[in-house]
Amino acid sequence: xxxxxxxxxxxxxxxxxxTAGAVLTFDAAMALAETPAAETTINAFIRxxxxxxxxxxxxxxxxxxxxxxxxxxxxxxxxxxxWDQLTIEPTLADDRIFGRQYAGGSTATPTNWLPMRQVGAAxxxxxxxAAAAEWGVSPDSLTTAKGVVRHGASGRQAPYAAFSRRVxxxxxxxxxxxxxxxxxxxxxxxxxxxxxDTPAIARGKxxxxxxxxxxxxLHAAVIKCPxxxxxxxxxxxxxxxxQPGVAAVVxxxxxxxxxxxxxxxxxxxxxxxxxxxxxxxxxxKWDNAAQRGHSTAGYASAAAARLAGAPESDLYRSxxxxxxxxxxxxxxxxxxxxxFLAHGTLEPQNCTALWQDGKLEVxxxxxxxxxxxxxxxxxxxxxxxxxxxxxxxxGGGFGRRLMNxxxxxxxxxxxxxxxxxxxxxxxxxxxxxxxxxxxAGWHKFKAGLSASGELVALSDHFVTxxxxxxxxxxxxxxKYEFPAAVVPNCHYGVSMLPTNLSxxxxxxxxxxxxxxxxxxxxDEVAEAAxxxxxxxxxxxxxxxxELPAEPxxxxxxxxxxxxxxxxxxxxxxxxxxPGSPGSGRGRGFGFYFSHRGYFAEVVDVTMTDPTTVRVDKxxxxxxxxxxxxxxxxxxxxxQGAVIEGIGQALAGQKVEQVDGEVRLENxxxxxxxxxxxxxxxxxxxxxxxxxxxxxxxxxxxxPVIPALANAVHAATGRRLRxxxxxxTA
Amino acid sequence: xxxxxxxxxxxxxxxxEADKPLLWxxxxxxxxxxxxxxxxxxxxxxxxxxxxxxxxxxxxxxxRDAAGxxxxxxxxxxxxxxxxxxxxxxxxIDVPQCGYCQAGQIMSAAGLLAVSPQPDDxxxxxxxxxxxxxxxxxxxxxxxIRMAAGLPDVTGxxx
Numbered sequence: 001x002x003x004x005x006x007x008x009x010x011x012x013x014x015x016x017x018x019t020a021g022a023v024l025t026f027d028a029a030m031a032l033a034e035t036p037a038a039e040t041t042i043n044a045f046i047r048x049x050x051x052x053x054x055x056x057x058x059x060x061x062x063x064x065x066x067x068x069x070x071x072x073x074x075x076x077x078x079x080x081x082x083w084d085q086l087t088i089e090p091t092l093a094d095d096r097i098f099g100r101q102y103a104g105g106s107t108a109t110p111t112n113w114l115p116m117r118q119v120g121a122a123x124x125x126x127x128x129x130a131a132a133a134e135w136g137v138s139p140d141s142l143t144t145a146k147g148v149v150r151h152g153a154s155g156r157q158a159p160y161a162a163f164s165r166r167v168x169x170x171x172x173x174x175x176x177x178x179x180x181x182x183x184x185x186x187x188x189x190x191x192x193x194x195x196x197d198t199p200a201i202a203r204g205k206x207x208x209x210x211x212x213x214x215x216x217x218l219h220a221a222v223i224k225c226p227x228x229x230x231x232x233x234x235x236x237x238x239x240x241x242x243q244p245g246v247a248a249v250v251x252x253x254x255x256x257x258x259x260x261x262x263x264x265x266x267x268x269x270x271x272x273x274x275x276x277x278x279x280x281x282x283x284x285k286w287d288n289a290a291q292r293g294h295s296t297a298g299y300a301s302a303a304a305a306r307l308a309g310a311p312e313s314d315l316y317r318s319x320x321x322x323x324x325x326x327x328x329x330x331x332x333x334x335x336x337x338x339x340f341l342a343h344g345t346l347e348p349q350n351c352t353a354l355w356q357d358g359k360l361e362v363x364x365x366x367x368x369x370x371x372x373x374x375x376x377x378x379x380x381x382x383x384x385x386x387x388x389x390x391x392x393x394x395g396g397g398f399g400r401r402l403m404n405x406x407x408x409x410x411x412x413x414x415x416x417x418x419x420x421x422x423x424x425x426x427x428x429x430x431x432x433x434x435x436x437x438x439x440a441g442w443h444k445f446k447a448g449l450s451a452s453g454e455l456v457a458l459s460d461h462f463v464t465x466x467x468x469x470x471x472x473x474x475x476x477x478x479k480y481e482f483p484a485a486v487v488p489n490c491h492y493g494v495s496m497l498p499t500n501l502s503x504x505x506x507x508x509x510x511x512x513x514x515x516x517x518x519x520x521x522x523d524e525v526a527e528a529a530x531x532x533x534x535x536x537x538x539x540x541x542x543x544x545x546e547l548p549a550e551p552x553x554x555x556x557x558x559x560x561x562x563x564x565x566x567x568x569x570x571x572x573x574x575x576x577x578p579g580s581p582g583s584g585r586g587r588g589f590g591f592y593f594s595h596r597g598y599f600a601e602v603v604d605v606t607m608t609d610p611t612t613v614r615v616d617k618x619x620x621x622x623x624x625x626x627x628x629x630x631x632x633x634x635x636x637x638x639q640g641a642v643i644e645g646i647g648q649a650l651a652g653q654k655v656e657q658v659d660g661e662v663r664l665e666n667x668x669x670x671x672x673x674x675x676x677x678x679x680x681x682x683x684x685x686x687x688x689x690x691x692x693x694x695x696x697x698x699x700x701x702x703p704v705i706p707a708l709a710n711a712v713h714a715a716t717g718r719r720l721r722x723x724x725x726x727x728t729a
Numbered sequence: 730x731x732x733x734x735x736x737x738x739x740x741x742x743x744x745x746e747a748d749k750p751l752l753w754x755x756x757x758x759x760x761x762x763x764x765x766x767x768x769x770x771x772x773x774x775x776x777x778x779x780x781x782x783x784x785x786x787x788x789x790x791x792x793r794d795a796a797g798x799x800x801x802x803x804x805x806x807x808x809x810x811x812x813x814x815x816x817x818x819x820x821x822i823d824v825p826q827c828g829y830c831q832a833g834q835i836m837s838a839a840g841l842l843a844v845s846p847q848p849d850d851x852x853x854x855x856x857x858x859x860x861x862x863x864x865x866x867x868x869x870x871x872x873x874i875r876m877a878a879g880l881p882d883v884t885g886x887x888x
């Protein structure tokens with residue numbers, strides 16, 4: 001999710017979005033899954049039938065972020081057809097044809113904004129060329145609308161389909177050179193469009209990975225080593241294999257353990273229910289003594305010991321923090337912490353695979369099919385081209401399905417059952433215990449204020465997880481984490497603890513935790529300075545300019561940050577430091593920049609009793625560039641992210657370890673926010689700026705968490721410095 | 730063991746282990762995958778169906794307990810007047826994000842409207858609090874239920 005994007009120039013878009021030369025082709029092998037005989041393939045993304053109906057390929061995984069709708073909107077806009085004239089199909093996963101197919105890091109919009117439009121515009125140009133040749137007129141004399149070509153001078157017009165045969169003889173133009181519409185000409189982009197699968201969802205049609213059904217299919221339930229990193233030392237499957245319907249018990253590698261050493265067993269049966277029940281009759285032996293020493297309590301005490309000393313290494317250093325703190329008029333100190341988190345996608349991890357003739361065909365709810373292809377091929381010892389990957393709709397991603405452990409495992413089980421498709425499915429306990437968790441972290445802050453209330457010094461000692469000086473996945477912090485670059489004396493230091501847990505990206509990775517600690521601590525700093533947080537932020541941000549960033553990382557523009565801060569204060573009617581302790585009502589503010597998106601949010605809370613917080617209303621203002629492609633789904637993304645953030649703060653979510661094991665069983669122990677915890681109103685607004693459109697899956701989530709914690713402080717006078725927030729401690 | 734009951738008003742006959750949950754009988758034996766597996770413990774509501782008109786968790790209902798009863802699933806809920814209105818509202822305002830929980834949400838809402846045709850906000854939240862939406866489409870779930878019930882539109886979007 002943190003993968004760097006190519007530069008946002010035209011060439012970069014092309015390279016990122018579509019493999020050079022393959023954008024437009026008539027090679028049927030590169031078409032959507034299969035081109036029916038009665039249709040013509042205009043390019044890898046577009047087919048047209050005789051009735052002038054269009055099939056548009058949606059190339060990216062759909063996890064609820066709306067890309068199966070958004071990307072075809074871009075193609076249809078420039079193809080200049082009506083939204084009611086098309087059907088949308090997911091393409092196969094094949095990045096040689098379709099470019100990168102990936103649902104992570106809020107990257108789909110910035111990397112596809114031009115390439116998908118170019119796909120549509122190039123096809124339209126080919127249709128115009130065909131019509132011009134057919135009618136013996138100049139292409140410049142033709143116009144299009146709603147899939148119809150018109151020649152103004154003669155009044156002649158015909159549907160695109162009338163030229164489909166001749167289009168096949170037209171050379172594909174260079175997509176980088178085709179003219180694109182001006183925003184004022186948009187008829188689809190910027191209009192609210194409902195999700196392409198919504199009718200099927202509301203009718204219970206099979207769409208998701210778990211719904212895959214193939215003739216002769218077998219089902220697999222999994223028994224995994226209870227400690228991440230442990231391995232299988234042996235097993236007795238006799239009892240399970242005696243059960244009617246049980247076909248096999250297969251040792252497999254999840255990829256979470258050491259290479260080449262199985263750490264799981266798959267029980268394969270005629271039905272998943274049978275496989276699931278037979279798990280209890282398998283006796284596994286685990287080799288996991290080395291992991292037994294890991295525990296939540298051990299991490300907490302090790303972190304406390306590290307925080308009491310100096311950081312192991314420097315992340316960022318400017319000025320002289322010690323001298324500035326010594327000379328400060330006020331010093332503010334606070335320690336913050338947050339726990340490991342699971343993803344809890346509602347569709348448990350699953351994958352269906354069929355091994356036949358040395359090749360693997362896969363039906364996978366994966367956010368990252370390219371990585372799944374590579375790691376599954378490597379595990380099976382086959383070339384990556386020997387995989388065919390069908391992308392199913394995905395019952396929630398949130399970063400969990402950027403990892404492909406379920407595909408790697410399903411591939412191994414399928415290989416053990418040649419010629420029979422096998423659907424491998426986790427149950428909820430497997431899903432919670434064998435996640436790639438958002439890593440926990442600890443921060444020790446010190447800030448120095450001048451007599452006039454300027455932030456003159458800041459230090460943060462960040463204790464995270466890692467080994468050999470390298471953080472584990474999703475456990476890093478950028479050296480320029482705001483406000484490093486705008487504080488004259490600043491020191492960020494890092495210490496790392498070892499962990500056996502697999503870690504990974506959770507929606508707005510790093511940011512979902514760093515926003516909480518930094519914006520909460522800055523609220524404390526603002527209070528000490530006699531200001532409110534928006535005021536402190538405006539003073540820190542200063543004049544509109546770009547702040548330093550690491551190479552390839554998004555650049556924070558202070559003017560854009562200021563824009564959303566001012567707009568949300570206006571929208572919410574923010575009037576200075578709000579609430580008063582004891583009043584039982586409070587209002588808090590938070591800002592964060594992540595994944596190229598700027599969000600400022602205000603949260604109103606009421607204490608319904610001394611330890612219970614009710615979130616009444618949230619205002620969220622974002623800047624994601626010049627164009628919100630689908631305003632309907634944009635609002636839904638923001639509202640969902642805001643409620644998810646409230647859930648991370650208030651629902652009591654944490655993943656704990658005892659003797660190296662995560663012992664969570666189900667949602668009663670890892671609670672997700674429910675409807676009765678959702679605010680009644682969430683106002684969403686966008687500031688339009690002159691920058692390329694960027695993604696929305698993630699950046700609206702982080703600021704709601706500190707805004708909520710700051711609101712609780714305003715309402716109660718209590719500063720809650722640990723997630724999940726708790727007033728009972 | 731053989732069991733007979735109706736699903737979406739059609740008689741069905743299945744041969745299954747007595748303790749096999751109705752959820753897996755629907756999905757594996759009857760080819761009705763609209764009812765979803767989320768937790769297997771009655772905690773998320775993804776598997777909600779109507780049994781004799783009442784919203785029930787199919788993962789917690791052994792098939793033997795369904796025998797002799799009338800089961801309605803997402804595939805058949807639009808045959809009920811309230812079910813049709815719910816489906817229309819769900820589509821009109823585009824409730825789903827990932828969509829995985831939505832069958833269960835619609836079925837719980839159908840169970841709610843059967844006993845409370847014009848529910849107030851507290852009743853809606855109470856009846857729907859057994860259904861998790863991981864994408865948190867809750868504002869639209871409330872709105873769609875109000876629309877289906879013919880109550881004044883409240884979007885939850887207002888600034």
